[in-house]
Amino acid sequence: MNLFNIALKSIRQRLLASSLTALSVALGVALMIAVLVANKIVTQSFDLQRIGYDLVVGPKGSELDLVLNTIFRITPPIENLPWRYYDEVKENKHIGVAIPIALGDSTEEGGFPILGTTVEYFDVEYAEGKRFQIHKDDSWPRGKWESVIGATVARVNGWKVGDEFQMVHGGQDDHVHEEKFKIVGILAPTGTPNDRTVFVNLTGFFAIAGHEKPVEEAIAREAEFFGETVEQVRAYHADDLKELAAHADHDHTGHDHAHHDHPTPSLQREVTAILVRMKEDPKRPTLAQSRAIEFAAQLREGFKAQAVNPIRPMQRLMNNLVGNVRMILLYLTAIIIVVSGISIFVSIYNSMSERKREIAIMRALGADRMQVFSIILTESIILCLIGGLVGILLGHGLIIAAAPIVTARTGLVIDPLIFEPLELTLIPIMIGLAALVGFIPGLTAYRTDVAENLSS
Amino acid sequence: MSLKLISIHKSYKEPSGENLPVLDVPEFELKTGEQAALVGSSGGGKTTLLNIISGITTPDSGQVLIDNVEITRLPEAARDRFRAERIGFVYQTFNLLPAFSAFENVLLGMSFARGRADRKHAKELLEKVGLGHRLSHRPGQLSVGEQQRVSIARALANRPSLMLADEPTASVDPANQDKILDLIQSMCREHNVSLLLVTHAPEIAQRFDRVVQLAEFNQVLQKT
Numbered sequence: 001m002n003l004f005n006i007a008l009k010s011i012r013q014r015l016l017a018s019s020l021t022a023l024s025v026a027l028g029v030a031l032m033i034a035v036l037v038a039n040k041i042v043t044q045s046f047d048l049q050r051i052g053y054d055l056v057v058g059p060k061g062s063e064l065d066l067v068l069n070t071i072f073r074i075t076p077p078i079e080n081l082p083w084r085y086y087d088e089v090k091e092n093k094h095i096g097v098a099i100p101i102a103l104g105d106s107t108e109e110g111g112f113p114i115l116g117t118t119v120e121y122f123d124v125e126y127a128e129g130k131r132f133q134i135h136k137d138d139s140w141p142r143g144k145w146e147s148v149i150g151a152t153v154a155r156v157n158g159w160k161v162g163d164e165f166q167m168v169h170g171g172q173d174d175h176v177h178e179e180k181f182k183i184v185g186i187l188a189p190t191g192t193p194n195d196r197t198v199f200v201n202l203t204g205f206f207a208i209a210g211h212e213k214p215v216e217e218a219i220a221r222e223a224e225f226f227g228e229t230v231e232q233v234r235a236y237h238a239d240d241l242k243e244l245a246a247h248a249d250h251d252h253t254g255h256d257h258a259h260h261d262h263p264t265p266s267l268q269r270e271v272t273a274i275l276v277r278m279k280e281d282p283k284r285p286t287l288a289q290s291r292a293i294e295f296a297a298q299l300r301e302g303f304k305a306q307a308v309n310p311i312r313p314m315q316r317l318m319n320n321l322v323g324n325v326r327m328i329l330l331y332l333t334a335i336i337i338v339v340s341g342i343s344i345f346v347s348i349y350n351s352m353s354e355r356k357r358e359i360a361i362m363r364a365l366g367a368d369r370m371q372v373f374s375i376i377l378t379e380s381i382i383l384c385l386i387g388g389l390v391g392i393l394l395g396h397g398l399i400i401a402a403a404p405i406v407t408a409r410t411g412l413v414i415d416p417l418i419f420e421p422l423e424l425t426l427i428p429i430m431i432g433l434a435a436l437v438g439f440i441p442g443l444t445a446y447r448t449d450v451a452e453n454l455s456s
Numbered sequence: 457m458s459l460k461l462i463s464i465h466k467s468y469k470e471p472s473g474e475n476l477p478v479l480d481v482p483e484f485e486l487k488t489g490e491q492a493a494l495v496g497s498s499g500g501g502k503t504t505l506l507n508i509i510s511g512i513t514t515p516d517s518g519q520v521l522i523d524n525v526e527i528t529r530l531p532e533a534a535r536d537r538f539r540a541e542r543i544g545f546v547y548q549t550f551n552l553l554p555a556f557s558a559f560e561n562v563l564l565g566m567s568f569a570r571g572r573a574d575r576k577h578a579k580e581l582l583e584k585v586g587l588g589h590r591l592s593h594r595p596g597q598l599s600v601g602e603q604q605r606v607s608i609a610r611a612l613a614n615r616p617s618l619m620l621a622d623e624p625t626a627s628v629d630p631a632n633q634d635k636i637l638d639l640i641q642s643m644c645r646e647h648n649v650s651l652l653l654v655t656h657a658p659e660i661a662q663r664f665d666r667v668v669q670l671a672e673f674n675q676v677l678q679k680t
Contacts, residue, residue, distance in 0.1 A: 001560060001567040013555035361551045364512060365610075366540020366568035368533045451507045454551065 003371065007378035010358075014351060021347040022387040028340035029391020029426060030398060035329045035336075036420040037399055042322055052125040054292040055307040057081070057089060057098075057299070058273035063306065063313040070101060070273040071310055072193050073113040077103050081305060082222045083269035084236070089276065094291045097124060097277040102205050104272065105167040107198055108176055110157045112150075114167050114198045116205025122148075124277060126190050137161075138185030144204040148185035150195040156404070159183055165198075169210060179208050191415060203263070212268035215244060219267070225304050240265035276307065337433060344383055345437035348376065352444045359445045360453035373446040380438025381431055388430040392423065458618050458650035459486040459509065464518035466504055478504055479515070480675035484668075488617065491641060491651040493661040496670025502654040505674075506620045509652070510543050511535035523617050540569035544611030544649065546640065548623040550603045552595040558582060558606045559591040562613050569614045581609040585639060601632035608640055612647060619644055621653040625660065637663060 011018040051071070058066040059079035068075045083100075090098040102116035119140045122132040134140070134148060138161055141148050149159055159165065163183050169175040181200050189195055205211060213221070222233045234241060244265060278288040278295070296307040359372050367375075396417075403414040466479040479501045486492055496502060507513035509520055511527045520528045522542055527535055552561050559578060566573040582591055585605040587598075595603050604624060611619055621640060625633040637660065644651040653664070661667045 001563045001573055006564070006567075009553075009555045009560070357551075358553055361553060362564070362568070363536065364510070364539070364545060364551065365565040366536055366614075368536040370533075371568065450512045451504075454507075454512070454547070455503060 003374050003378055004382075006362075007375050007382055010355075010375070010379055011382060017347055017351065018383060021344055022383050022390065024343040025340045025384055025387025025430075026390035026394055028336045028343075029388050029430070030395035031336050032333045032426065033392055033395025033420075033423060034398060035333045036422050037395070037418055039326050039329055040418060040420045041414055042326070043318070051127065051310055052277065053275045053310065054278045054288060055276040055296060056273055056310050057276055057305055057307045060304050060306045063308045064317060066273065066306070066308055067310045067313050069103065070275070073103065073115070073197060074193075077272040080270035080272055081274065082218070082225055083266045083271060084222060085225065085305060086271050086274055087266075089274050092295070094279055094295060095276055096279040096288075097275075099124065099275045100202060100271040100273075101275060102202060102270070102272050105169055105177070105205075107153070107157070108166050108168050110153065111168075112153045112157075112196050112198050114200055114205075116200050116202040118202050121199065121275070124275070126192055126194055130190070132190070132194070133188040134185040135161075141184055141199060141201045143182075143184070144201055144207060145179065145181050146184045146204070147181040147198060147200045148187055149183055149199070150187050150197045151189040152195040153198055154186045156196075159186075161186060167198075167200075167208075175210070177208050177210070179204070206264040206269050212264050213270055215241070215268065218270075222267070237265070237267040240267045337429065340384075340387070341433045341437045344380055344387075344434065345440070347383075348380055348438060348441040349444070352376075352441050355445075356448050356453045359448045360450045363448065363450040364454055369446045372448070373442040376442040376445045377435060377438040380441070381434040384430045384434035385427070388426060392426070458488045458490070458523065459652065460484070460519075460521040461509070462519040462521070464505075464508060464520070465516045466501070466508060466513070467516060477676045479508070481505070481518070481673060482675060484673065486618070486650050486652055488650055489645070489648045490666065491644060491664055492653070492666040492668055493664040494652060494654045494668045494670055494673065495656065495658060495661045496654075496674075497656050500670045501674050501676065502670060503622060506545075506622050506652075506654060509618075510545060510620060511539050537569070540565065541614055542616050542618060544614070544616040544619040546604070546607050546611050546619065546621040546624045548626040550595070550607045550627070552603055552606055552610075554595050557592045557594055558587055558598065558602075558609075561595070561606055562610045565610050565613045574613075578609070578613060581612055582606070584643065585609045601628055601636065604628055604632075604636050605639065608636075608643060612643055612649070615647065616649055618650045618652070621651065623655055624653065625655075625657075633660075 056066055056070050058070060059081055061078060065075055065078065069077050080102075086098065086100050089095060092098075097120065099117060099121050101121070103113060105114040106112060107114060119142055122140055125131050138148070139146075147165075153159065161183050164180040165183070166180055167177050169177060181198075181204060187194060219230055219233045219237075222228070222236075223230050226233075228236075244267075276292075276295075278291045281287045292307070292309060296309065299305050299307045362372055362375075363369075399414070399418065400416040403416040406414055461481050461484040463483070464479060464481040465477070467475040467477040470476050494502060494505075504513060508515050509522075511520070511530070515528060518528065519526050522538070525538065527538055530538060553564065556564060559582060562578040562582060563573040563575065566578065579588070579591065582588055585608055587602060587605055587609070590598060590602060593602075595606070598606065604627070608624075619640070624640060625636050628636055640651065640653070641663065643649075653660075655661055
């Protein structure tokens with residue numbers, strides 16, 4: 001019978017007290033795991049170092065809002081850009097890829113954000129070396145009323161290829177659009193906000209009733225955006241306006257077909273943002289970056305648009321807000337460790353007075369002072385380790401249970417099996433803590449007067 | 457010779473600061489395999505004497521020799537080990553550990569002596585004291601008599617040369633007293649273990665060939 005078994009017996013003898021002590025440690029550790037994992041999730045979720053775009057072009061305003069809206073899709077868009085501006089950006093000689101995106105609506109079921117875009121969106125890597133993938137029998141949304149959905153959307157809503165869905169208009173009216181999109185593909189999981197996004201063909205997105213901007217409003221917006229007069233805008237869109245007038249006459253003469261059978265005129269189209277990738281030169285790897293900086297600087301001077309390197313506002317957010325929250329969480333973790341330690345100390349120390357006789361018996365049987373000291377220390381370590389392991393399991397159990405809820409409510413994509421390598425340091429920390437808090441009770445055992453306690 | 461005491465003195469400090477002598481034993485010897493009863497009323501220093509012999513308490517002066525080893529000169533850790541290996545102790549209140557089964561209580565003493573327990577020997581001893589069917593019972597699940605039998609098996613677990621018994625039947629009902637004493641004496645005879653049994657009951661002392669009166673043995677009692 002070794003010291004470990006003896007310590008284990010002592011724990012079993014005080015099963016209730018030992019269980020409560022281990023439970024308090026377990027709760028502490030579970031909370032620590034949650035803090036560590038939350039920290040990792042936040043860091044990982046907002047880490048854009050490897051995003052496939054150099055710039056996000058959107059209306060002027062908060063850089064952070066633009067990124068949270070277009071990349072993370074967790075805030076609603078505030079303003080849009082005229083389609084004409086997208087055409088200009090696309091023609092810029094330094095820009096390699098310009099992908100329009102339109103946001104604002106969500107799915108009726110599950111409330112997932114709907115993103116109207118072109119199939120080029122899926123050609124750009126969503127992370128370094130990682131491309132979107134769909135099943136070989138699936139297809140990309142080339143047709144007007146076609147859609148592909150993220151892996152989380154498919155899982156949560158139980159949607160499959162061939163299903164149809166309607167979308168809810170963004171804003172306060174919660175109006176459900178009549179038009180239906182058909183799912184033609186399901187994306188493989190990416191671990192990014194794309195997993196919880198529904199992608200629809202941009203042409204179809206524009207064709208939805210109410211998505212086209214009223215003509216006079218669109219003219220006024222373009223005039224303001226480009227710093228032109230209303231007449232100049234009308235002249236630019238003369239063909240569109242002529243066609244719109246023709247359609248209006250046509251519809252009024254009795255052919256009552258839906259207006260969205262006609263392609264939406266450029267004037268009435270708007271995009272939420274444009275994802276931009278600069279042209280690259282293999283011989284000059286920094287060229288794309290300097291071109292991006294130059295383009296962003298130009299925008300700051302003119303128009304009502306801004307070009308944002310998505311990494312920068314997120315880094316600022318991380319450093320200022322998230323960084324501070326992270327520090328608070330880590331301090332909290334340290335306090336939890338100390339509280340757990342104190343609970344073990346109190347439990348073992350309180351048991352010492354009733355255990356002096358036991359210790360005296362062991363000493364009388366030949367145990368030396370170091371052996372009884374080691375038994376108490378081992379007991380403390382066992383309690384800490386059991387509590388620690390239960391806490392790790394409990395912490396991860398909580399994460400597995402909470403992941404879909406957090407994803408549904410905040411849009412943050414959480415891998416339920418996420419593991420923070422810092423967790424590995426918990427075991428030596430717990431052993432160290434156990435040794436520390438077990439030291440004083442161990443010393444009490446070490447100093448126990450055998451003759452006095454045997455006769456007590 | 458199994459045990460020899462030479463000029464043992466022990467006193468305790470009183471709250472007033474004065475020394476209170478409790479033990480003064482000029483000389484005492486117990487031969488190998490010999491069985492002796494030390495008789496006297498309580499407060500005569502019997503328990504202090506047993507603690508000094510077993511090395512739990514150190515005397516103010518004098519020598520304790522067991523198997524020709526002067527344990528009073530040994531450092532504490534060596535005394536602890538010596539006690540575990542050479543001395544068996546049977547207490548009035550048994551001093552069994554409640555969390556451990558009868559079998560484990562016997563193994564425990566072995567573990568402290570040698571680092572590893574001889575499970576076969578432990579089982580044999582418990583069978584000899586009539587508890588072969590109670591190995592996995594905890595002290596709380598055993599009768600008082602059975603508990604004392606476990607403590608006898610534990611005292612013999614490390615094949616000691618000396619057994620000290622401190623009022624071993626004081627907590628046992630009269631019907632079981634003789635059985636317990638028979639067991640202690642026969643087991644010590646069988647294993648050639650010297651036995652020093654402390655008791656206040658003259659009828660128990662009658663069972664022994666050698667009876668030492670505490671009043672003659674402890675000079676402190678004569679002086680007072």
